[in-house]
Amino acid sequence: MQTQWTLLQPDKDxxxxxxxxxxxxxVTAAVLANRQIRSAEEAADFxxxxxxxxPPPACLTGMAxxxxxxxxxxxxxxxILVFGDYDADGITAAAVLHHFLQAAGADVICHLPHRIQEGYGLQTMHIMQLAVPRHVQLIVxxxxxxAGAxxxxxxxxxxxxxxxxDHHNTDGCLPGACAFINxxxxxxPGPLNDLAGVGVAFYLVIALRAALREQGWWQQRPEPNLKGYCDLVAIGTVADMVSLRGVNRLLTRVGLEVINTGARPGIQALITAAGIRQLPITADDIAFRLAPRINAAGRIAHAHLAFDLLAAPTLAAAQPLAQDLDGLNQRRQQMENKILAEIDGRLANRPEWVTARKTLLLAGTQWHEGVLGIVAAKLVNRYHRPVVVLSARDDQAKGSGRSIPQVDLHHALACCDHLLEKFGGHRLAAGLxxxxxxxxxxxxxxxxxxAEQLPAHDPAPELRIDSLITLDQISPQLLDELESLAPFGTDNPSPLFMARDVRVTTAAIVGQRHRRMVLCQPDQCTPPIGAMHFNITxxxxxxxxxxxxxxxxxxNRFRGAKEIQMIVEGF
Structure with missing residues (x-):
């Protein structure tokens, strides 16, 4: 499908x-204006x-x-039983609350369900088999x-x-709960609407610390510094692909600062296991290197492995856990590639599934449920349409869906509710x-x-260009200013630029799949600029x-030096 290039036109004034x-x-000013920033004051705060x-925790209903x-x-x-989820958002959320309650001297235990054996969310069996036998009096x-009524x-x-x-879509009430924060x-609309699950847990901790302070609780024990929890908030927020604007961007930015201090042994061990050598750690490092390894535990083993890593007291205790997660991530990639190869074969034999449909819904026999979301996401990137991938076992099929920005996946599945045993999730991701x-x-x-949500013609993937520039406009000042707009992610993408009439001075293939180039424009006196085009075919x-x-x-940072680098996205 042909990619559509859209050159944004910010307000010149x-x-x-x-x-x-x-x-x-x-150029920086133009990028800021393209981020829906409405004044210079907002730009300075950004x-x-x-x-x-x-914003105060009281903004969330049910907090008091x-x-x-x-x-x-x-x-x-x-x-107290802290009950979480098996993905990176749920694992980090459980770690935030569990760590705080321990610091407060609470009698607290934690449970993260097994994806295959228990499934998602708090269920009746957890009350009967876990909470009652262990004499739990409060579940958080x-x-x-x-969805746990x-x-x-x-x-x-x-x-x-x-x-x-929680932060998943809801009917708006939960009868019987003594408090319901979502x-x-x-x-x-409010400033906290886009919080990830870990963000909601962090806000609960903010409010709890203040309430306990009023009661004089911290006179007998050290009061936790909550900035130190922001590394966990950053990982869960980026991993869950929620909006990186407003509160989420602020918490992620602070969290990256904490990560780069090396304060948490588990995260430092994971950075080493992931082979990350270039510092500082960025949101991309979380999204593509750290979060997949944390998620691998819940996908194909047990999420408690990742939870234990984040709670590890020393680097020595954390290192073997990080290596285990790295090994699980490699297994996850192998499973995912095997399923993708099977799907590629099907689509090659049935090309009309791609040419005549606005969706892809694919089912396999005993595909591993833990990797279906990643498979669906890769198919969305490849075919630019909503995708559902199911694994059928006996009389039931479980799976994951991913969507494109133009389609609310949760709403689409709600329209199919009469055919589903259960479902839940967000606009762009869901399980069913x-x-x-x-x-x-x-x-x-x-x-x-x-089809009801889409226009008559299929929406094309889009490159939204922040500015048309010439290579002589690229300077160290510009790079430093663009870096200050990070962390980048959903709703705050890394700035994208366009240049015309660009010449290749030299080029070479590196690592078999990447093209390293030196680029220039005619009639310019500025030095050529290095560029990388990754994952070419x-x-x-x-x-x-x-x-x-x-x-x-x-x-491009290497051994204490840095140089400007262009990352090619299209031509």
Whole structure:
């Protein structure tokens, strides 16, 4: 499918205002204006965010009730169960709350479910087989619980209170819970609507610390410095691909600062195991190197391995756990590639599935459920349409879906609710269970539901260009200013630029799949600039010049030195 290039056109007066007040490069000012920043003051706050800008926890409905009940449990030494999820967001959320409750002297235990054996979320069996036998008096969920009405009701019958903290789509209420915190409950847009599960857990901890301070609790024990928890918040937030604007960007930025101090042994061991040598650690390092290894535990083994890594007290204790996660990640990649190869074979034999449909819904026999979300995401990138991948075992199929920005996947699945055993998730990602006999019906219903959200013509993948520039505009000042706009991710992409009439001075293939080049433009006196085009294929043209080139800019750091580098995204 042909990629559409869109050159953004920011308001010229706003660009001029930002440039004058911030004394920044005009290209930087244009990028800021493209990020829906409405004034020079907002631009200044964006470049230099501060934890003092965080909205208060009271913005979240249910926070006061949750804090009161948990503080009571701490004071009376009631046994508290922190119940999380098996992905990086759920694991880090559980680590944040568990670590804080331990620091507060609570009687606390933690449980992360096994993906295959237990499935997602708090269920009745967890009350009967875990909470009751272990004499739990309060359960606090993180990154799950919104769909756990039956479990909450069962807990209540046994005299166990439940506080739910979550961020997944919800019907808006949870009868029986003594507190229910979920930004998706809020009836109006607010600054905390896009929090990840770990962000909600962190906000709960902020409010708990303040309440305990008012009670004089910290006079007998050290009061935790919550900035030190932001490394966990950053990992969970980036891993869950929530919006990296506003509060999420601020918490992630602070979290990256903490990660780069080397404060947490588990994260440092994971950085080494992942082979990351270039510092500082960035959001891309989390997204592509750290989070996949943390997720690998919950995908194909048990999430407690990753939880134990994040809780490791020393580097010596953390290193073998990090190596185990690295090995699991390699196994995960092998499983994923095997499923993708099988799907490629099917689509080659049935090309009409790609040419005539707006969706892909694929099912296999006993595909490993833990890697289906990654497979779906890769197929979305390849075919630019919503994808659901299912693994059928006996009379049920479980799977994951991923979507494109133009389609609300959760809404599409809600339209198919009559065919589903259960489902849940977000606009861009969801999990579901369907009776095997209904897979064909679901395929047709899902196609119809997505078609209702799309225009008559299929939406093309898009490159949104921040600015048309010449290579002589690229300078160390510009690179430093662009770096200050990080961390980059969902809703705050790394700036993308376009240049015309670019010549290749030299080129070579490195690492078998990457093309290293030196680029210039005619009639310019500035030195040529190094560039990398990653993951080229045998079909990628080895052009000696580019009429139009789309690229990102970054510092290439190596052994204490740095140089400007262009990263080619298209031509």
């Amino acid at each position: 706003l660009v001029r205002e930002i440039q004058q007040q911030l004394q920044c490069h005009p 470049i230099k965010p501060d934890l003092g800008q965080l 009730e949750a804090v009161a009940r948990i503080a009571e449990a701490i004071a009376h030494r009631e046994r 969920t993180v990154d799950c619980g919104s 039956d479990a909450v009701a069962t807990a209540k019958r046994f005299g166990i209170d439940v506080v739910v903290t 930004p998706k409950r809020e009836t109006a 269970t369907v009776a095997t006999e209904n897979i064909t019906l679901l395929q047709a219903a899902f196609e119809a539901a997505v 045998s079909d990628t043209p080895r052009a000696q010049s580019f009429e139009q080139l789309a690229f990102r800019l970054q510092w």
